[in-house]
Amino acid sequence: MMSNPFAVSSPESMDANEMTRLFVPLSETFEIDSQGHIFIHGHRGCGKSMLLRQMTPDCLMLSTQNDFHKLPYLGIYATIKHTDLDLSDFERIDNEYAGLILAEHSLTLFVASKTLQSLLEHSGNSLDNTLAKNSLEKFCKSFVINPLKHAGAAFNDNEVPGTFVTYRDVLKNAISKIDLVYSEMTSYLRKIGIRISDGYIPYSGTIVGYRDFLFPLLCELTQLECMPKNKPVYLLLDDADNLSFLQTQVLNNWVSFRSGNKVSFKISTQKSYKTWRTTNKQLIEAPHDFKEVDISTIYTGKHSSEAYPKWVAEVVTKRLSEHGIDVSAESFFPADQKQEDAIKELAKLKIQTWEKEGKGYRPGDDAYRYSRPDYIKGLGAKQVRTYSYSGFKQLVHVSSGIIRYFLDSAAAMYAEQIKLVPGELRTESIKFISTSIQDNVLRENADELMFGTLDKLVDDARLGVSKNSTVQEFKQLRNLVQALGGIFQAILMSDRSERRVFSIALSDSPPDEIMRIFDLGVIHGYLYEGAIGTKDGRGRTRRYVLTRRLAPFFKLDPTGFSGYLFVTTQLLQLAIQNPTKAINDFEKNRLGSVIEETQLSLGL
Amino acid sequence: MTQKLQLENLVNSFSENISLFIGMASFEKRCLSILQNVESKVDYCLFFKNVSAGNLADKALKEMKALVKNRNTTVELDHDSPVSTADAMVKIIEENKARIYGGKVLIDITTFTHEQLLILLRVLKIVTPDASLILGYNGAEKYSVNDDEHVWLSRGVDQIRTVIGYPGNFVPSKKLHLILLVGFEHERATAVINQLEPIRLSLLRGDKLQSVSTEHFELNQKFFEQLRNFVDITLQTQTAVDSSYVSCIDPFSVRDSILEIVSNSKDYNIVVCPMNTKLSTVGVAMAALENNSIQLAYSKAIEYNEIGYSTPSQIARLFEYKT
Numbered sequence A: 001m002m003s004n005p006f007a008v009s010s011p012e013s014m015d016a017n018e019m020t021r022l023f024v025p026l027s028e029t030f031e032i033d034s035q036g037h038i039f040i041h042g043h044r045g046c047g048k049s050m051l052l053r054q055m056t057p058d059c060l061m062l063s064t065q066n067d068f069h070k071l072p073y074l075g076i077y078a079t080i081k082h083t084d085l086d087l088s089d090f091e092r093i094d095n096e097y098a099g100l101i102l103a104e105h106s107l108t109l110f111v112a113s114k115t116l117q118s119l120l121e122h123s124g125n126s127l128d129n130t131l132a133k134n135s136l137e138k139f140c141k142s143f144v145i146n147p148l149k150h151a152g153a154a155f156n157d158n159e160v161p162g163t164f165v166t167y168r169d170v171l172k173n174a175i176s177k178i179d180l181v182y183s184e185m186t187s188y189l190r191k192i193g194i195r196i197s198d199g200y201i202p203y204s205g206t207i208v209g210y211r212d213f214l215f216p217l218l219c220e221l222t223q224l225e226c227m228p229k230n231k232p233v234y235l236l237l238d239d240a241d242n243l244s245f246l247q248t249q250v251l252n253n254w255v256s257f258r259s260g261n262k263v264s265f266k267i268s269t270q271k272s273y274k275t276w277r278t279t280n281k282q283l284i285e286a287p288h289d290f291k292e293v294d295i296s297t298i299y300t301g302k303h304s305s306e307a308y309p310k311w312v313a314e315v316v317t318k319r320l321s322e323h324g325i326d327v328s329a330e331s332f333f334p335a336d337q338k339q340e341d342a343i344k345e346l347a348k349l350k351i352q353t354w355e356k357e358g359k360g361y362r363p364g365d366d367a368y369r370y371s372r373p374d375y376i377k378g379l380g381a382k383q384v385r386t387y388s389y390s391g392f393k394q395l396v397h398v399s400s401g402i403i404r405y406f407l408d409s410a411a412a413m414y415a416e417q418i419k420l421v422p423g424e425l426r427t428e429s430i431k432f433i434s435t436s437i438q439d440n441v442l443r444e445n446a447d448e449l450m451f452g453t454l455d456k457l458v459d460d461a462r463l464g465v466s467k468n469s470t471v472q473e474f475k476q477l478r479n480l481v482q483a484l485g486g487i488f489q490a491i492l493m494s495d496r497s498e499r500r501v502f503s504i505a506l507s508d509s510p511p512d513e514i515m516r517i518f519d520l521g522v523i524h525g526y527l528y529e530g531a532i533g534t535k536d537g538r539g540r541t542r543r544y545v546l547t548r549r550l551a552p553f554f555k556l557d558p559t560g561f562s563g564y565l566f567v568t569t570q571l572l573q574l575a576i577q578n579p580t581k582a583i584n585d586f587e588k589n590r591l592g593s594v595i596e597e598t599q600l601s602l603g604l
Numbered sequence B: 001m002t003q004k005l006q007l008e009n010l011v012n013s014f015s016e017n018i019s020l021f022i023g024m025a026s027f028e029k030r031c032l033s034i035l036q037n038v039e040s041k042v043d044y045c046l047f048f049k050n051v052s053a054g055n056l057a058d059k060a061l062k063e064m065k066a067l068v069k070n071r072n073t074t075v076e077l078d079h080d081s082p083v084s085t086a087d088a089m090v091k092i093i094e095e096n097k098a099r100i101y102g103g104k105v106l107i108d109i110t111t112f113t114h115e116q117l118l119i120l121l122r123v124l125k126i127v128t129p130d131a132s133l134i135l136g137y138n139g140a141e142k143y144s145v146n147d148d149e150h151v152w153l154s155r156g157v158d159q160i161r162t163v164i165g166y167p168g169n170f171v172p173s174k175k176l177h178l179i180l181l182v183g184f185e186h187e188r189a190t191a192v193i194n195q196l197e198p199i200r201l202s203l204l205r206g207d208k209l210q211s212v213s214t215e216h217f218e219l220n221q222k223f224f225e226q227l228r229n230f231v232d233i234t235l236q237t238q239t240a241v242d243s244s245y246v247s248c249i250d251p252f253s254v255r256d257s258i259l260e261i262v263s264n265s266k267d268y269n270i271v272v273c274p275m276n277t278k279l280s281t282v283g284v285a286m287a288a289l290e291n292n293s294i295q296l297a298y299s300k301a302i303e304y305n306e307i308g309y310s311t312p313s314q315i316a317r318l319f320e321y322k323t
Helices: A016-022 A048-053 A057-064 A088-093 A097-122 A130-150 A167-193 A210-221 A245-256 A307-322 A337-357 A363-386 A392-398 A403-419 A435-462 A471-492 A512-523 A548-554 A569-577 A579-589 B007-013 B030-041 B055-067 B082-095 B097-102 B114-127 B186-196 B214-234 B251-263 B278-290
Strands: A038-041 A074-079 A233-238 A263-269 A291-294 A501-506 A527-533 A540-546 A563-567 A593-596 B003-006 B018-025 B045-050 B072-077 B104-108 B132-143 B154-167 B175-181 B200-206 B240-246 B268-274 B294-304 B310-322
Touching: A016 A048, A016 A057, A016 A307, A038 A048, A048 A074, A048 A233, A048 A263, A057 A074, A057 A097, A074 A097, A088 A097, A088 A167, A088 B082, A088 B154, A097 A130, A097 A167, A097 A210, A097 A233, A097 A245, A130 A167, A130 A210, A167 B154, A210 A233, A210 A245, A210 A263, A245 A263, A307 A392, A307 A403, A337 A363, A363 A471, A392 A403, A392 A435, A392 A548, A403 A435, A435 A471, A435 A548, A471 A501, A471 A512, A471 A540, A471 A548, A471 A563, A471 A569, A471 A579, A512 A527, A512 A540, A512 A569, A569 A579, B003 B007, B007 B030, B007 B310, B018 B030, B018 B055, B018 B097, B030 B055, B030 B104, B030 B132, B030 B310, B045 B055, B055 B072, B072 B082, B082 B097, B082 B114, B082 B154, B114 B154, B114 B278, B114 B294, B132 B278, B154 B186, B175 B186, B175 B251, B175 B278, B186 B268, B186 B294, B200 B214, B240 B251, B251 B278, B251 B310, B268 B278, B278 B294
Parallel strands: A038 A263, A038 A291, A074 A233, A233 A263, A501 A563, B018 B045, B018 B104, B045 B072, B104 B132, B175 B200, B175 B268, B200 B240, B268 B294
Antiparallel strands: A501 A540, A527 A540, A563 A593, B003 B310, B132 B310, B154 B294
């Protein structure tokens, strides 16, 4: 049992029961479970691994109440860790033909081993019978052991009948044979990584590849009676960013084969996939070769106001319930009551005065839009620091559509709260997180994001780590974020009709150097990109949303926004050079115009 | 067995001349400590220096060269390219084989990066097997001397990579056991755990009685607690986490500790990431050279506290090392 209900467990180490208890489906399926290759992109912590793990047979059997052999596909889960395949020693042969051959060989064996391992770990008791054992024994002999021997592997496989008592013995034996062949390669790497001058050492071990070994193995697997017969195999490859450049090219070769009806690759990346080229330098492209989804953006789009909070609430209540805490997400993360009462009073006032002074279409519009910004504004420059970033709703909004951000903050809050419990820790005794702890954690996170992380990015660039970015560009990103946050704060404290602004739209076409800064902001999670209709309604333009994780830093209302700031290249140029001047000029000259959401046919 | 000596008495422990001294020019003044005290007995020096090292390392190299006049060769290493680092080391060690086998060799391990020290030890084993060397280490009097309040040695993590020459014997079917020797760099350690997501994690911290000093032990304790908090709160709670103490001053004891942990973890792929003293890093190398199944990993920092990283102590430790 986890001691902290919000601690994030690796789906790799969770069993099917726990997975099923904790997994909350995303609001969109993206048809990931349809045949065909798909790349699932998303920032770390947006739920990719859970999504893939949930497609393995044990989880699928529980969630669909289906028998193993009736499943619509055979999901094989394989997480790729940083030190699994991308070894420094490989660099020695990166530019040699041997490098390419061994990249394919290592990836082939890795996936083959994970396939059998996944059957061991993720098939429940479905294969625990004599029929399955016998058919798996024949299968392993024909499609694992014999092909390896034909490829040159020298190992003893003269097991007498009856050697294997269970299907687990059969699979473990086949896995050990793959491991043996894999070890030949690591022994070779040990010899070549550091070698005496001019000491060329050829590889003389077994070599296998996708077409001659892995593909037949996968295809034949679902021809067995004990498997989901004639159904496709889905290879669920988690964290493919951790492959080396050459291994990534090899995987792209496999994707380019378009074997989706038999073998489909479901590949997750953290947006750092190294290349889209195959080993022949051919580009694999969506939708021609594969489908592509970005799940970290689904909850920053049209679902940000309803589906995402609902999803997070389900995740929270499931986790609390696992720990014997049966309260709602809202009760567990209470809002500052005094503050909420004051905001409600303002809302009432808005409704009462709507007929005379109202700006929205309905009394509720004004109450919703203006009461919280009015409250923040009413605190004044000196007291605005007392605004409390607490309450489930605000926490959800601050997490900016990434569940990991929510859970990490919640875990930190829980750890602080439990320190206040005297005597022995009793998980069940924590019934809520105090508003001050919620507020402190969110503020600390925002400070770290603005100071620590951005400073590190500037340092990265200064030290030449971010090879494609100059120091100047990261400094400009820091300036841009400061300027946008400052301008949004100025708008919130102003008397403009629409003051809940968190995003900008481009009213013209900024030059490449400015667009590069926006790209950096998106890559590093400071901005989210989308498109909206232009002001004149004749086309579409880019929009950029500032991450709400920075709301406490800029003293902004995180609970939603209703307007876009249309900005010109002139303002952006000033913003990336001199954020203070940009904010001042914006206030003085009203550079840029705020357009209300309702005036545009928007996607948010 | 390590020998603890006052720096000023170091020279007396060498009855014959040192045929080859190997050291690393660094922003840390400690790179000079041992050489300054033995230079009268040194026949020839081999100095390494990272190409990307800043002015402080350049200045230190000048001082090192001045100490031994023209009796030296300098080899530049590329911190960003382990392959070229290994090649450069192989070439220069091959050229100095006669000196290594023919006389007394002293390697000052103090200011090598953990990774480059590990590579050097693998190179020495390959190019000059069965050689007998003396390894020397000058511990710090104090770390982070310019910032008492926010003690820091490095910032940011550029890259986490396996150490060339130590690929381990990974097999795809096994899960990962990470053994982390915790030093003073909490952020780098956190990044390693985050990146590798081990199923089993062993955190090894400095033993109070086997630390360079009581102050170092207390600092190590502080960083260990920060790391432990991080593991408890935010990481995979199903990761089996254990912690124990390890010597910061006796590489042989570290070797034995690591080998013992590994012998009890046969069902895992093993990665060891040494982040404590260089003495303990030598112990890790000895374990990995003895047991090929151990993979070593290195976390490269973005920035080092070059101005205030450390001040040298007056103590040196020497021990005999067989390749």
